[in-house]
Amino acid sequence: MNEPVKEGQLVGRSVARREDPRLLTGRGRFVDDIALPGMLHAQFVRSTVAHGDITSIDLTAVRDVPGVVAAFTADDLELTDITAQLGRPLSEFVPTAMPVLARDRVRYVGEPVAIVVARNAYAVEDGLEAAKVSYAPLEPVTSEEAALAPGAPLLHEEAARNTLVDVSLFATDGIDEIFDAAACVVHVASRTGRQNALPLETRGVVAHWDDREEQLVLQTCTQVPHQVRTVASRCLRLDERAVRVVVPDMGGGFGQKCVVGREEIAAAAAALRLRRPVKWIEDRKDALSASFLAREQHYDVRAAFDEEGRILGLDADVVCDMGAYSCYPFTAGIEPLMASAEMPGVYKVPAYRVRGRAVTTNKAPTAPYRGVSRPQYVMVVERLFERAARELGLDAVEIRRRNVITEFPYTGVNNITYDPGSYLESLNLCERIVKDEGWYEKRSAAAAQGRHIGIGYSCFSERTGYGSAAFAQRKMRVVPGFDISEVRMDTSGAVTVTTGTMSHGQSHETTMAQIVADELGLDIGKVKLHQGDTERITYGWGTFASRSITVGGSAVRLAAAKLGEKLCRIAAARWEVGPQDVELADGAARLRDGTTLTYEELADIAYLQAHLLPKDIEPGLSATATFDVFNDGTFSNATHGVVVELHEGTGQVEILRYVCVEDCGVAINPQVVEGQCRGGIAQGIAGALFEQVTYDAQGEPSATSFMDYKVPTAHEIPDVLIHHLETPCAFTETGAKGAGEGGTIGAPAAVLNAVNDALLPTGVELDHTPITPETVHRALNLELSS
Incomplete structure (x- = not known):
């Protein structure tokens, strides 16, 4: 599935980050500088x-x-x-x-x-x-229940029952009858803690x-x-x-x-x-x-299965506590709409009903945070599969195998068409790695010693490259989507690139330069990216929803290709041949017989000797291109496998092993993709085990310093084994899919499933995050006392 990188090609290689010399030597310039x-x-x-x-x-x-x-x-x-x-x-x-x-x-x-x-x-x-x-x-309103209670104080007079969004996007006919006739119906009620993105x-x-x-x-x-x-x-x-x-x-930034x-x-x-x-x-x-927060959500979800463990239907009620106000431009609809539209995920769900609500409370407002509802609904859906497997006597991975999408393109019950991915392949490989490392035997040996080791998985997709068509389905007045790029060459043959995306750690200066350098046959050191200046960039929607490489990178490649075409036309006119006879490589235009014109020579003609240009070629060397995605986007996917040990005396959850098998299409820079995975997984683990902002009855926040807001350190975050699969995307110019949010999406579900696997002898199952040491300690001591 992985295509070999061609000799001399930059895309697909772990090129050293071009940002690092500046940032690591203290020459970065941040706002406070x-x-x-x-x-x-x-x-x-x-x-x-x-x-x-x-x-x-x-x-x-x-x-x-x-x-x-x-x-x-x-x-x-x-x-x-x-x-x-x-x-x-x-x-x-x-x-x-x-x-x-x-x-x-x-x-x-x-x-x-x-x-x-x-x-x-x-x-x-x-x-x-x-x-x-x-x-x-x-009177303050400090919880979802208080907000929706009859007679509750209203934060905004126009919002009845403190509800800003109330949508029922899908309701399959006959879904109640499907549940009534099902061999197995499982239920999960889950709450996730309010978090800070914490840049x-x-x-x-x-x-x-x-x-x-x-x-x-x-x-x-x-x-x-x-x-x-x-x-x-x-x-x-x-x-x-x-x-x-x-x-x-x-x-x-992470969305905040x-x-x-x-x-x-x-x-x-x-x-x-x-x-x-x-x-x-x-x-x-x-x-x-007082900054923008996220993640405080409540899911009440049922799933119906047949005797063989195949899912028949999903019935969900989602309530998101969005704080005091809608944010611009995404509104209070961002979390319930995301959850409602995409909950079926990687599974072939034939019937679906969902209600999504956003309520307003006396808390700091909510903004998108890396993953936006997907860590939450993936966790809930994965818990449903775990619960169904136990009730039906099936292996937890096998029940997933029977339900993941394997034929593409696939149009789901949610009216979303999924492009080709490696859902089953990633699941199988992740399980094989965990088994080959002997963790199943180690779990059995630990149980014989009175220790508590558990293994958990999560299988999921990450919708990326949302274009105008996808955002328009949300009926927003502000409809993000496209991106614009300009690629300009100067008389020295160096290239300046603009993008409407905005890097806040994702290595755009490197990855965008790799795309341009490959397209123009140019040394990467000759390419400079400009971003984040509304005077230099015509327009852009910025960076969110894993769109930078999928949308922004596609616009960059198209603009570079246009500039390359102009270079070929200028060279062809000088040699009196057709543009199709000219190729670009090693900083020059050349013919098959070895005749070359360097980019400096072509730039001299374009800028300094414009009288030599044919009338149909304008002076200068610049090109602009736009890119938008007009389908449902593209889906990266991954499977995470986690091994944990629960410690009786403290209730601590120790992660012994973390395996990630991911597929983001063509990885422009594999090392950057791995960095995205590891960073996202750290944030996902933080939400699963540590971070939470709570409020007292008067609406006073509990976590106003790092003494109270528990942020994991390098000690709590394990080394992560990452395997890459590669299913090129047909809808982007580079074959890349987004990679920014997958780590965060998969981690809470995998960690929670591993904890529940370790708790299996106690009869206790946990469905809420963060998982506190107190909760684990009580569960383990319940087993010991019995």
């Missing part, structure tokens, strides 16, 4: 109550604090709200406006109420302490007004620079031309930075008002408690 003349520092007065009406804001004492330059409320700045809307009828979707600064009411602890600007970071903190804000507290670099912005260009310039760490530009211009009532967004190096934040807009407004640069850097407390 930026210092402009006269720069001021900003922080925010934040709500101390979860739900309440603002009765007064007194910033008089703030303005008297030494070093404080200004302090503004919402009334002072007069900003338009950030509004995220779907095009669905109000019966299914309720839009909410998110004010840049809270005006009359606050809806979560940490909500920004006012901005304080001072000469340095110390003075601004002193200014915050002098702020006086009074509230008339309202190493917190959010931040440096904003200043450029008099010469008459532009407000925002240097900020965002995955979606053009969307930030759009929102900033609308909130500040500026022409979009008058706002420029530039992204320097970025230390992670693919929505538009309020603080960046407020800091920009302060800079515009004061005509001085303003910097805001989010501190870790605010990042943990």
Whole structure:
């Protein structure tokens, strides 16, 4: 299944990352490294109550604090709200406006109420302490059950029963009869903990007004620079031309930075008002408690099976706690719509019914986080298969074999067409590796010694390369999808590439250069990528949903191919042959007889001797291309196998072995793909075993530092064995599928199944994450006491 890499070809090779020399020697430039003349520092007065009406804001004492330059409320700045809307009828979707600064009411602890600007970071903190804000507290809504309860306080008057989205996308006729007649019906009720994406670099912005260009310039760490530009211009009532967004190096995002934040807009407004640069850097407390969160979901799902273990139907109810507001541009619909549309996953599910809801509570808002609902619904579906296997007396891997999709293209009950993948092959290989390493024998030997070792699997797909057609199905007013790239060669034969995607650690400077260098027959050192500047990039949707290589890389390849065609045409005209007789290699155009024109020579003609060009060839060497996906996207897939040991005395879960067999189509750079896998798996393990933000009855967040928010370290994350399969994608220009989220998607299910396998003698089954040591300890001691 893996095609050998051709001699001299860069795509498919683990080329050294071109970003590393700069980043590893301290020459990276992040937002907090930026210092402009006269720069001021900003922080925010934040709500101390979860739900309440603002009765007064007194910033008089703030303005008297030494070093404080200004302090503004919402009334002072007069900003338009950030509004995220779907095009669905109000019966299914309720839009909410998110004010840049809270005006009359606050809806979560940490909500920004006012901005304080001072000469340095110390003075601004002193200014915050002098702020006086009074509230008339309202009853907080801190759980899904409280939000949906009859008579519950409403966060938004327009949202009945605190419901922002309520959709029933699929309901197969006769599904109740299918369940009634089934040989086996299993049920899983699962909850997953609220998480923080936790990028190493917190959010931040440096904003200043450029008099010469008459532009407000925002240097900020965002995955979606053009969307930030759009929102900033609308909130500040500026022409979009008058706002420029530039992204320097970025230390992670994971989805938290693919929505538009309020603080960046407020800091920009302060800079515009004061005509001085303003910097805001989010501190870790605010990042943990007041930034965008994700993952708090509740699944109530049944599955019907026949006597042979073949699935007959899936019936699901999904409720997602989305916090206080919809985010821009993805809205509160992002999690329930993802879960509802894609839950059948890799399995041949003939009947399906689902209801998906997004409820609003007095918690920090939700943004997409790596995987978006897929780690949760994959975990639930994999638990259903494990439970059915036990009830039917089947092997847990065998029941999956009987149900995975094996014939492609396959159109599922969810009306999604799956392109070719290696679902069965990855499952079989993963199981074989675990068996060949002797883990089944080690499990039996451990049981004889009174130890608790378990083996678990998860088999799943990752929908990637969402194009406009896929996003349009969600009926969003803002429909992401396409990407635009320009490839330009200068007179030295060097190439500059632009992309509308935005790297925050994914190695775009390397992988995009590999694509261009191969297409043009050019040394990779001659290729430079530009990204994250709304003045240099015509337009782009940024980086999310594993779209950078699938969509952005395809646009880059098409643009490079267009430039290559022009080079061939110029050379052909000089030699008086047809363009088809010219090939590009080793930085030159050449004929079969060995005649060559170097790129420098061709560029001299294109730029400096344009009179030599035929009339049908324009001067210059540049080409622009767009790419969109007009089908249902493309599906990467993988199987994860995990071996754990549970420790009686502490309840700790130790991961002894982790195997990942993945297929993301053509791996542009296998080492980069492996890095994506390992990083995603670490985040998946974190959600399975460690991380959770909880709230008390008054809506106060529990995890405001790393003392309380349990982040795994290198000690808890095992080495990961990765095997690559390769099913090239027919819908992208490079044959690549997305690789960004698969690790995160598969890990929680595999870990939870392994823990349950180890708990099998106790009769206890766990369906919630994170799995705490207390829970494991109680389960093991139940066995011991019995």
